[in-house]
Amino acid sequence: xxxxxxxxxxxxxxxxxxxxxxxxxxxxxxxxxxxxxxxxxxxxxxxxxxxxxxxxxxxxxxxxxxxxxxxxxxxxxxxxxxxxxxxxxxxxxxxxxxxxxxxxxxxxxxxxxxxxxxxxxxxxxxxxxxxxxxxxxxxxxxxxxxxxxxxxxxxxxxxxxxxxxxxxxxxxxxxxxxxxxxxxxxxxxxxxxxxxxxxxxxxxxxxxxxxxxxxxxxxxxxxxxxxxxxxxxxxxxxxxxxxxxxxxxxxxxxxxxxxxxxxxxxxxxxxxxxxxxxxxxxxxxxxxxxxxxxxxxxxxxxxxxxxxxxxxxxxxxxxxxxxxxxxxxxxxxxxxxxxxxxxxxxxxxxxxxxxxxxxxxxxxxxxxxxxxxxxxxxxxxxxxxxxxxxxxxxxxxxxxxxxxxxxxxxxxxxxxxxxxxxxxxxxxxxxxxxxxxxxxxxxxxxxxxxxxxxxxxxxxxxxxxxxxxxxxxxxxxxxxxxxxxxxxxxxxxxxxxxxxxxxxxxxxxxxxxxxxxxxxxxxxxxxxxxxxxxxxxxxxxxxxxxxxxxxxxxxxxxxxxxxxxxxxxxxxxxxxxxxxxxxxxxxxxxxxxxxxxxxxxxxxxxxxxxxxxxxxxxxxxxxxxxxxxxxx
Amino acid sequence: xxxxxxxxxxxxxxxxxxxxxxxxxxxxxxxxxxxxxxxxxxxxxxxxxxxxxxxxxxxxxxxxxxxxxxxxxxxxxxxxxxxxxxxxxxxxxxxxxxxxxxxxxxxxxxxxxxxxxxxxxxxxxxxxxxxxxxxxxxxxxxxxxxxxxxxxxxxxxxxxxxxxxxxxxxxxxxxxxxxxxxxxxxxxxxxxxxxxxxxxxxxxxxxxxxxxxxxxxxxxxxxxxxxxxxxxxxxxxxxxxxxxxxxxxxxxxxxxxxxxxxxxxxxxxxxxxx
Ligand SMILES: Nc1ncnc2c1ncn2[C@@H]1O[C@H](COP(=O)(O)OP(=O)(O)OP(=O)(O)O)[C@@H](O)[C@H]1O
Ligand SMILES: [Mg+2]
Numbered sequence: 001x002x003x004x005x006x007x008x009x010x011x012x013x014x015x016x017x018x019x020x021x022x023x024x025x026x027x028x029x030x031x032x033x034x035x036x037x038x039x040x041x042x043x044x045x046x047x048x049x050x051x052x053x054x055x056x057x058x059x060x061x062x063x064x065x066x067x068x069x070x071x072x073x074x075x076x077x078x079x080x081x082x083x084x085x086x087x088x089x090x091x092x093x094x095x096x097x098x099x100x101x102x103x104x105x106x107x108x109x110x111x112x113x114x115x116x117x118x119x120x121x122x123x124x125x126x127x128x129x130x131x132x133x134x135x136x137x138x139x140x141x142x143x144x145x146x147x148x149x150x151x152x153x154x155x156x157x158x159x160x161x162x163x164x165x166x167x168x169x170x171x172x173x174x175x176x177x178x179x180x181x182x183x184x185x186x187x188x189x190x191x192x193x194x195x196x197x198x199x200x201x202x203x204x205x206x207x208x209x210x211x212x213x214x215x216x217x218x219x220x221x222x223x224x225x226x227x228x229x230x231x232x233x234x235x236x237x238x239x240x241x242x243x244x245x246x247x248x249x250x251x252x253x254x255x256x257x258x259x260x261x262x263x264x265x266x267x268x269x270x271x272x273x274x275x276x277x278x279x280x281x282x283x284x285x286x287x288x289x290x291x292x293x294x295x296x297x298x299x300x301x302x303x304x305x306x307x308x309x310x311x312x313x314x315x316x317x318x319x320x321x322x323x324x325x326x327x328x329x330x331x332x333x334x335x336x337x338x339x340x341x342x343x344x345x346x347x348x349x350x351x352x353x354x355x356x357x358x359x360x361x362x363x364x365x366x367x368x369x370x371x372x373x374x375x376x377x378x379x380x381x382x383x384x385x386x387x388x389x390x391x392x393x394x395x396x397x398x399x400x401x402x403x404x405x406x407x408x409x410x411x412x413x414x415x416x417x418x419x420x421x422x423x424x425x426x427x428x429x430x431x432x433x434x435x436x437x438x439x440x441x442x443x444x445x446x447x448x449x450x451x452x453x454x455x456x457x458x459x460x461x462x463x464x465x466x467x468x469x470x471x472x473x474x475x476x477x478x479x480x481x482x483x484x485x486x487x488x489x490x491x492x493x494x495x496x497x498x499x500x501x502x503x504x505x506x507x508x509x510x511x512x513x514x515x516x517x518x519x520x521x522x523x524x525x526x527x528x529x530x531x532x533x534x535x536x537x538x539x540x541x542x543x544x545x546x547x548x549x550x551x552x553x554x555x556x557x558x559x560x561x562x563x564x565x566x567x568x569x570x571x572x573x574x575x576x577x578x579x580x581x582x583x584x585x586x587x588x589x590x591x592x593x594x595x596x597x598x599x600x601x602x603x604x605x606x607x608x609x610x611x612x613x614x615x616x617x618x619x620x621x622x623x624x625x626x627x628x629x630x631x632x
Numbered sequence: 633x634x635x636x637x638x639x640x641x642x643x644x645x646x647x648x649x650x651x652x653x654x655x656x657x658x659x660x661x662x663x664x665x666x667x668x669x670x671x672x673x674x675x676x677x678x679x680x681x682x683x684x685x686x687x688x689x690x691x692x693x694x695x696x697x698x699x700x701x702x703x704x705x706x707x708x709x710x711x712x713x714x715x716x717x718x719x720x721x722x723x724x725x726x727x728x729x730x731x732x733x734x735x736x737x738x739x740x741x742x743x744x745x746x747x748x749x750x751x752x753x754x755x756x757x758x759x760x761x762x763x764x765x766x767x768x769x770x771x772x773x774x775x776x777x778x779x780x781x782x783x784x785x786x787x788x789x790x791x792x793x794x795x796x797x798x799x800x801x802x803x804x805x806x807x808x809x810x811x812x813x814x815x816x817x818x819x820x821x822x823x824x825x826x827x828x829x830x831x832x833x834x835x836x837x838x839x840x841x842x843x844x845x846x847x848x849x850x851x852x853x854x855x856x857x858x859x860x861x862x863x864x865x866x867x868x869x870x871x872x873x874x875x876x877x878x879x880x881x882x883x884x885x886x887x888x889x890x891x892x893x894x895x896x897x898x899x900x901x902x903x904x905x906x
Contacts, residue, residue: 531732532730534723535730536749537723546749546753553740626740628739628741
């Protein structure tokens, strides 16, 4: 029975924590989880990356991790897959599939062959297929393609081209330049033996200039690769001929008259204005053709194509604003000339598009021309949003939240053993903080008792200094700590070398309640007991130490309990100083900076327990030193 | 009227070796709602070895008079001598022991330590202190309670401790303010007997405040009548009962006569003050 009475309050307290803890954790967490679910930026974004040839060779199946309903698969390269609903092939052998299931498996493709001797000297390799962006692997390691081009453009006269450094080989028009024969280097300047021919429009501009291979390799043209360093004898050089990328079929009826299409719902894919829309294999014009004025007035423009969506564009503070114009309302068309109803402003221009993404939110697309019945409208892209990063239900998201501001109580309890195993040093830190708090309490106690005694013994002192004592507590301690550290460091006292700073800061917080409590205690003596002392002709000191002091004890112990808690807080605050690296405060700060909320709660728990221990320790001392006190 | 009374008083109490001498003493407590005249033109002389009781209605200044004698309060005007010295001197010389209306024990001290306290302050050696305190506790019948804390004692026991404490340093004057107010009738009579015995043995001049007429008559050599608003001494009656006094004294005819006399005197002074 007695045991029960002792244990019951603990259970009640625990029950209280649980009753409060779970709803709070859920209230805060579920809310966060819900917004996480909605937050598209929290969805897992994957770019479909080319796979290493070695990997491709070993595995012939690529499992899909996520639902890919309403999406299609675009394969660039070779064998068609053993799946139905082939939508067509284009010149580059792109094959579009649709309606893959979540557990569909896709066979993978073989790498393209590379020609060229691997003799330790050769650095030029060829392929019979036209690529310019496919990855290259050396012994299975993905190489980094990069080149640098000079500022100068060839004009048939200049022979000097400046690069930022001279490191790397040079290529021009698909050929490796030979040093000494084709050029010589003047520090970072390439000086060619003959002037390079003038660059003319229509020519591939990058390849019309000399390039420096600044990465591992560069494409010299779309069939030639030049490596910066010749691959060593026996090295395996492979080109990933094929790679897998996502495509998305747009929804909307293809009846020969509908021009409006939608992205898949739910949206699994990013929508950006630069995405190319295809009708069957035909890419539509996504850059738009600028309409040019045919007359001096700003009303008549030449029309490159008979149909297209006319858009008035205008940059306002660098942001592009697009306004769709409608025939009859905004313009009329006669032959190849478009006539506006209202003239354009100077900063406005007209463009003709094959399609327009009307708004990114609803992802509506309007085509200029209704596709033929039976055609497939799709967009190609390499970015996919998986299912939400947090999970499919709110609770899943709640569980997988990276940060739980308030974790479920049992999580804290179950993570305790791991915490102590992973943070064995925390025991040392607890001891350090305990010592610091104790020093702080001693400091605060000595100062508090001294001040209180002076105030009671010499009344004018109280009137003079009590306002300062009160003011001291209104100074934000956070602001005070760095200043104090600075002052102490002048005397060579630092947190590393001495417990004094901790003691001072904790003492600063704890002396206040001790002073106030003790003054109150020393004053709350029964006046008759002082009269009695006078009747014995007792002097001031005898009255102080034999009566006032004892009468003040209950108040003093109460104020010491408050002071003990304050000393702990002060010690923790001082330990959060940046230069420090020990104590519970340091551990807490580290977790705050790392965003480790789970550990933080455990550290809070430890601090709370320490606080309780401190206060009860004062209680034990009280019972020991003042056994006469009656429990009420 | 007042003058007559004063004359009367002077005629009655004029002992040669007065140990307490109160002459035309006034005590005024200034206050926000007007001054309180706690004592006005009071005269009293108490000879060595006398047992004087102060009796009067509540608020007539009995406690105030004791506190003036004890130098816990200063007189406003007049002359007050204690042991032929100023009250302050007498206090510093520890000439009196004071038993308050309430026990006023120090709760952090055991019964023994409470009784030892005056000796402790006076610098008596620990062993002597303990011996004296133990003897006094035995005298008031509390030797088994030495190591108890005050809150473990009944109100009457606490008051006995406070009497023992007042006697611990053998003062030549004992001031007692309604010490038996909280006691039952039987204990009270025992305590009266006890006080009388102590008084006889120690020859301590005692000033005793009480509300009980029979107590005043039984204990005292003189009973001083006081009246309120303003507080003043109206009459002093000699109690000529033979010593030592005991149970028989209470039942004697003279005792009843004196009780009646005191009661009538009190009534007179009450009517005089209106
Ligand atoms: N410190 C004080 N300040 C102001 N007035 C006081 C003070 N002490 C006593 N008095 C007043 O002086 C008068 C006499 O008080 P005193 O305590 O001497 O009465 P008393 O005769 O002892 O009464 P009781 O029998 O109730 O104890 C009262 O009117 C009281 O209000
Ligand atoms: Mg009184």
